[in-house]
Amino acid sequence: MSTTQSERLRGLLEPLVRAAGLDLEEVEVGRAGRRRQLRITVDSDEGATLDACAELSREISQKLDESDAMGEEEYTLEVSSPGADxxxxxxxxxxxxTGRLVKFHLHEGGELIARVLVVDGDGVDVEVPGVKGRKPTARRLAFDEVAKARVEIEFNRKDKKEEEA
Known part of the structure; x- marks a missing residue:
């Protein structure tokens, strides 16, 4: 997709997404068989519910039908929240x-799996879990040290409500 089309779609859709109380994370145009496929990824601090994605999908579809942003060729529309990965x-x-376990790939090389404690404008304070009976340790990571980061899925993670009880 050309930058111009991407910018045009983002400019067209962002007000609708914001009005729904969500953030527009990604706009991606690809192929699905003979048709083009438009994938819109949205999120919020509370997450994007299935109902919110469905309602937003209807609004986006109507907006796209009113405009020529996708041209005359048939396309499918998918509105979803980002996956855990x-x-x-x-x-x-x-x-x-915050509060989640994250796998950090560092520019200096190596990986670090740690729980995010605090985030500010410069980086993150994390807690590195202790290994073999050792206590967890605190560490500061500046954003410019992080090559990439991804949330780790925890199947036995306690819910915040359980921790408060």
Whole structure:
């Protein structure tokens, strides 16, 4: 997709997404058989519910039908929230990952799996779990040290409500 079309779609759709109380994370145009496929990824601090994605999909479909942003060729529209394995690329992604276990790939080489404690404008404070009976340790990671980061899925993670009880 050309940058111009991407910018045009983003400019067209962002007000609708914001009005729904969501963030527009990604706009992707690809192929699905003979048709083009438009994938819109949205999120919020509370997450994007299935109902919110369905309602937004109807609004986006109507807006696209009124415009010529997708041209005359047939396309399918998919509006969804990001998966658990989405990379953390924006400051708000790190904020949303507070309390979660994250795998960091560092520019200096190596990996670090740690729980995000605090996020500010410069980086993240994390807690590295202790190994073999050792206590967890605190560490500071500046954003420029992080090559990429991704939330780790925890199947036995306690819910915040359980921890408070």
């Amino acid at each position: 989405r990379p953390l690329t924006e400051h708000r992604h790190y904020v949303r990952a």
